Amino acid sequence: MSILVDKDTRLLVQGITGGEGSFHTRRCVAYGTNVVAGVTPGKGGTDLDGIPVYNTVDRAVAEMKANASIIFVPAPFAADSILEAADAGIPLIVCITEGIPTMDMVMVSRHLKYMDVRLIGPNCPGLLSAGKCKVGIMSGDIFLEGNVGVVSRSGTLTYEAVNQLTEQRIGQSTCVGLGGDPIIGTVFIDVLEMFEKDPQTEAVVMIGEIGGVQEQRAAEFIKGHMTKPVVAFIAGASAPPGRRMGHAGAIITGSSGRAQDKIAALEAAGVTISTSPAEIGTTMKKVLAANN
């Protein structure tokens, strides 16, 4: 097993003919992902290394039976691309695009509430089931197939964590990058629940950061519903207060955006905290040893 993506994933790439889109399509294919189609409006009828390109997602789904989509479309048009994929009935949409206006994502998230669609991102590195399928931009060669699930709000810090696990010869089941924007389609709780149910996953690494309340919500979920051990790192403990968190944005959450509050909530839920970002791998090794 694994979660969300595997050998049965039939991937569509929206924005396949762009610079990033074509570069990462080729890397997904090289990892073993079954990329069945691409979409770039106006480039329908062409192909990328034999992958057919369509003008619309509708056509791509009708002809190639895509069941997942990855989006590399530029920010001004990305929200529309998410809605196009959802409208075409694609159940899993992964939006890599960075810089989408927040109000666009407000509209998207309201719309998706009424549809049976899972959105990952935006502004995320995507996801990867080790040895099976990559729907993202992570460097595939740092992964090792195994039993630890990884879920993170960060992009590159996720690679760092995976790299540390692999260096300790701890393999991964699936790694999911949730994205760093204020409004994202999938949050910690969603992925933790999937890892808890996934027979391949034995333990979970969770990487959070300052701002918002998603880590605290995850802590509540872990306390009530998780039997598998969780190791967490929260980035930004040394960040100067007030620089990045907007004035009234903090009102909704009170002071809960701080790293120490998130760490306290997770510790209270039985999560093992890695205090250093360089010790995520070794911390997991100790936790696994203690549980065996």
Next chain:
Amino acid sequence: MKVHEYQAKQLLAQYGVPVPRGSVAKTAAEAKKIAADIGGKVVVKAQVHAGGRGKAGGIKVVSSPEEAEKAAGEMIGSMLVTHQTSAEGALVNAVLVEEAIDVERELYLGIVIDGVIGMPVVMASEAGGMDIEEVARTSPDKIFKTYIDPGVGVHAFRARGISFDLNLEQAQRRAATETITNLYKLFEAKDCSLAEINPLVITTDGRVLAADAKLNFDDNAAFRQKDIEELRDTAQEDPLEVEAKGKGIENYIKLDGNIGCLVNGAGLAMAVLDLLKLAGGNAANFLDIGTINDVERVIQAIEIINSDPDVKAIFINIFGGMARTDVIAQGIVEAHQRMEIKSPVVVRLAGTNVDEGDRILKESGLNLIRAYSFKEAAEKAVAAA
């Protein structure tokens, strides 16, 4: 992005939110003329991107055009230090001269996007004129939250509900309802991240007025809000941050340590600050170069770090995903050709195209401090600073 109070009030007025009569002055003489036009008592308010102006002497009530001239003369060109500015303060380039209003009640009205719910939320409180974060902390029950579905906007019944939350009298309810509706229209149309009226004043003669206003804008929407971008006042921002922005590096924040950092990804950049601190050092900046695959941007990022006099060592930590380490390596090499780099440079590359990146650095013959693990890299950077 932030704008000045006078700019925020101009936008509010455009959207039908009543504001006090007044105008902005760039000189003391202009302030005198505006005060004379208004007549009677006026308020002279220093225009800086920071709160806490009243206590810092940046807001003065005066009774004649001459006094307005004097107050404006003292403020314009000075550095105003408030609890929200740096120790040096913020430069006052302009003052807002407004009619003095007789206040009956001070309320709070603000709109932000609640990321958890994924919707804009109107926050209203009878505890206006105070630090609203303090109110949220000590008595959250005094803040009323109303979520707005962006597909339909503010229903009349919701705006009316807020006016009842605020215990407004019938005579003011209509004006308040319009103010709430119009503030939301502005919030949505201009891609605000914060629209705040604090205080929203009920005057003794029964008017509803935005006595102070703060608007912040979503930087991601700058491409479709050109008129807002024109309101940017770079004098209110850190000069190195302005330079970085001019070079297309949006995510640069000046800090008070001595290790200049160049990292890809905000989470990893934050983790670098954490790790440096754990290793006994301190970062001179936060710099997330993002997923830019452009040698020129890398060179410019290095140039900004190199031009910071506080920097004693440069720490480049790149874990390639979307960003390609070969592009970063090429940028490091060309930066050394183009400028004199005064500090030792610690480089750690991992991820996408790392073999090519390592080859480029090795063949350059540059005297770089190389590191391969995250921890080792941070320790070497601290040792070099």
